[in-house]
Amino acid sequence: MIENPPVARLDGVSVRAGNVQILRDIDLTIDPGDALGVFGANGAGKTTILRVLATLQPTATGSVEVLGADATADERFTVRPRIGYIGHVPALYPELTLAENLGFFARSRGLDESVAASALADVGLAGAADRRADRCSHGMQRRAEFARILVSSPVFLLLDEPHSALDADAVDLVDAIVHRTVDQGGAAVLVSHDRARVRSLATRTVEIEGGILR
Amino acid sequence: MIGFGSQAALIARRDILRERRSGEVLWVTLPFGAIALLLVPLAVGTDAPMLRQIGPGIFWVVVMLFGVFISIRQTSSETDAQRDQLALSGLDPAAVYFGRALASFLFLLGFQLVLGFVTVVLYDISLEGWLILPLTFVIVAAGLSLLGTLAAGIVATGQNAAALVPLLVAPLSIPLLIGATQALEALQLGRSSLTWVLMMIVTVIVLAIAGVLSAQPLQETR
Amino acid sequence: MTPREQTIERPTSVWPWITMGVAGTVTFIASMAVGPDAVQGQLSRIMYVHVPAAWLAYLAFFVTMAASAMYLWRKDLAWDRRAASSAEIGVVFTGLAIGLGMIWAKPTWGVWWTWDARLTLTAIMFFVYLGYLALRRTTTDLNARAKRSAILGVLAVVQVPLVHFSVVWWRTLHQPPTLLKPEPIDMDTSMLVTLGIAVVSFTVMYVAMMFKRIELARLEDEITEMQQTADVPIAGEAVTAPALERGA
Numbered sequence: 001m002i003e004n005p006p007v008a009r010l011d012g013v014s015v016r017a018g019n020v021q022i023l024r025d026i027d028l029t030i031d032p033g034d035a036l037g038v039f040g041a042n043g044a045g046k047t048t049i050l051r052v053l054a055t056l057q058p059t060a061t062g063s064v065e066v067l068g069a070d071a072t073a074d075e076r077f078t079v080r081p082r083i084g085y086i087g088h089v090p091a092l093y094p095e096l097t098l099a100e101n102l103g104f105f106a107r108s109r110g111l112d113e114s115v116a117a118s119a120l121a122d123v124g125l126a127g128a129a130d131r132r133a134d135r136c137s138h139g140m141q142r143r144a145e146f147a148r149i150l151v152s153s154p155v156f157l158l159l160d161e162p163h164s165a166l167d168a169d170a171v172d173l174v175d176a177i178v179h180r181t182v183d184q185g186g187a188a189v190l191v192s193h194d195r196a197r198v199r200s201l202a203t204r205t206v207e208i209e210g211g212i213l214r
Numbered sequence: 215m216i217g218f219g220s221q222a223a224l225i226a227r228r229d230i231l232r233e234r235r236s237g238e239v240l241w242v243t244l245p246f247g248a249i250a251l252l253l254v255p256l257a258v259g260t261d262a263p264m265l266r267q268i269g270p271g272i273f274w275v276v277v278m279l280f281g282v283f284i285s286i287r288q289t290s291s292e293t294d295a296q297r298d299q300l301a302l303s304g305l306d307p308a309a310v311y312f313g314r315a316l317a318s319f320l321f322l323l324g325f326q327l328v329l330g331f332v333t334v335v336l337y338d339i340s341l342e343g344w345l346i347l348p349l350t351f352v353i354v355a356a357g358l359s360l361l362g363t364l365a366a367g368i369v370a371t372g373q374n375a376a377a378l379v380p381l382l383v384a385p386l387s388i389p390l391l392i393g394a395t396q397a398l399e400a401l402q403l404g405r406s407s408l409t410w411v412l413m414m415i416v417t418v419i420v421l422a423i424a425g426v427l428s429a430q431p432l433q434e435t436r
Numbered sequence: 437m438t439p440r441e442q443t444i445e446r447p448t449s450v451w452p453w454i455t456m457g458v459a460g461t462v463t464f465i466a467s468m469a470v471g472p473d474a475v476q477g478q479l480s481r482i483m484y485v486h487v488p489a490a491w492l493a494y495l496a497f498f499v500t501m502a503a504s505a506m507y508l509w510r511k512d513l514a515w516d517r518r519a520a521s522s523a524e525i526g527v528v529f530t531g532l533a534i535g536l537g538m539i540w541a542k543p544t545w546g547v548w549w550t551w552d553a554r555l556t557l558t559a560i561m562f563f564v565y566l567g568y569l570a571l572r573r574t575t576t577d578l579n580a581r582a583k584r585s586a587i588l589g590v591l592a593v594v595q596v597p598l599v600h601f602s603v604v605w606w607r608t609l610h611q612p613p614t615l616l617k618p619e620p621i622d623m624d625t626s627m628l629v630t631l632g633i634a635v636v637s638f639t640v641m642y643v644a645m646m647f648k649r650i651e652l653a654r655l656e657d658e659i660t661e662m663q664q665t666a667d668v669p670i671a672g673e674a675v676t677a678p679a680l681e682r683g684a
Contacts, residue, residue, distance in 0.1 A: 017577075056298055058579070081304035091295035093228065095235035104228050108303040110216040132235070364591070368584050369571065378574065382567040382588065385560045386595045392602040413602060420594050428587045431508075 007187040013062035024211040037202035046191040084154030090141040094134035119150040155186035225313025247280040269337030285318040285362020307429035318359035343401035360421040367432040452644035459637040470630040488638035490533035496526030504589025516582035521649035530562040553607035
């Protein structure tokens, strides 16, 4: 039987910024079906590890392979659209409405804007679709970010504090998105402080402390 | 995947829509440029023949110096989160570069038209040889938007862009400044302005190539 | 990545200092030994510093352009250090050339500044590379800094000839009044030889300065690198448990 290739593999990865070391010598393999919870104190490097997995973070040493592509080579550009990354700060354009934001996203993936509209409806924002992003609450903006995931159906989910600022309905939505991705053979990485919530969702968990994984 | 042209158009449409909502160019940069045109006669004197003579030159200097703010407005307000999502979108960085420049080009064209009108009124400019103006307007707007977008990409980080980009752009925009002023002057003196126009076109082409080649390396550095 | 030493060797090379001293002394003696110009008198001696300084400025900027292109090709930080060192020296000598030119121009032509094409271009180059140095100060990430400044360095390569062409051509159409036109000094052989000695001395001085500056740049980079490895603080350790919890 042929084993499924891992969704992502980090080998001896360290990351520096200015004159501090954020991550050192990280080894991590994420297989299809994994939902990995990552815990750690403020500033421990949880967000950085997500950006490494998203092929966005330059590394000082080690090798990063994501969806079969070497993250330091040009191949990363071909796999990036299959990565769904939601940072802890919403990336919406404040002057544009939610529908326009999602429409821009859908069209950048070669999809029709109607896909964006139905995704907004699915996250319960149909009524606010024509509202400017900067006039929406933080929680609504977070929901709109998750609508992006519904538009592009990525195979590799990277979620930074997925449950923060969300009400109970929206939390269930996030859990459903994670389950769906994992069940379809994808993988998810969830960075969080909410240990209880993430433990119920994750297939395994790790802790970042002192720049290394435990 | 969508084509290169559609990607650029998508970015340009986003920038135009954002400008339409925020009105930064229309309500801030444009009045600022118009005030500059008003300040010069207050400082140098209101002698009509002198103003008539220096008017076109002042106009182009204002376009060059204040036009920079148009090409950096979005890059300098872009957040890290937005930059990350754009990098993950799979859009070709060169298409993003052209899309941004295209939106700036349209704003700069409008900026030139309005300020051109203000200059004609305030400085009592003769419009002899004006047929060359639409051409120089288009070329200067193209060159300045490409140069400004490129410089903003090189500087990248928000808080530095506002101060540093104009310093980088101003000396490198000199071929456009000289070309634009001399093309009109040549016509008014009965000479050919073809060489000046060609020089500006070469500048635009060089900037477009430089922007395309540097688009990907610049997107990847933070 | 090249293997890195964990201890920094102090720069011990003395020859650049000696070379700079000798080259400077030679230039000084030569420019004092030669007779004053028949028309300009003692003032002409400025030329023996002004002309080599201007030459060095152009040489230095050319090296910056070439080293920037080499960095983009080889991705080796050594080329970035060469480009940056040369730009710094170039800016200093451009400033010197412009300043001395002004001191020379005032008594000779009666003005501090004249819109001569070469002069205008030198001033523009001064600002282009001032911008280059300002850009280098905006980030501490060595590779990001190298990449951004190399792209600007190469952009200057393609854009400066266009600037040059436009300025020269603009000047040919607008000749300055003859009164302000630079009058070429009728140089005899001894003056030419002196100028030759000065240019060669300055070039030698540039090589020595480059060596010393690159040495310094390498040390700076090494310190930055060392701070980033081994016993540096781990980002997460900057945040510890609140005191409340500890007291309980």
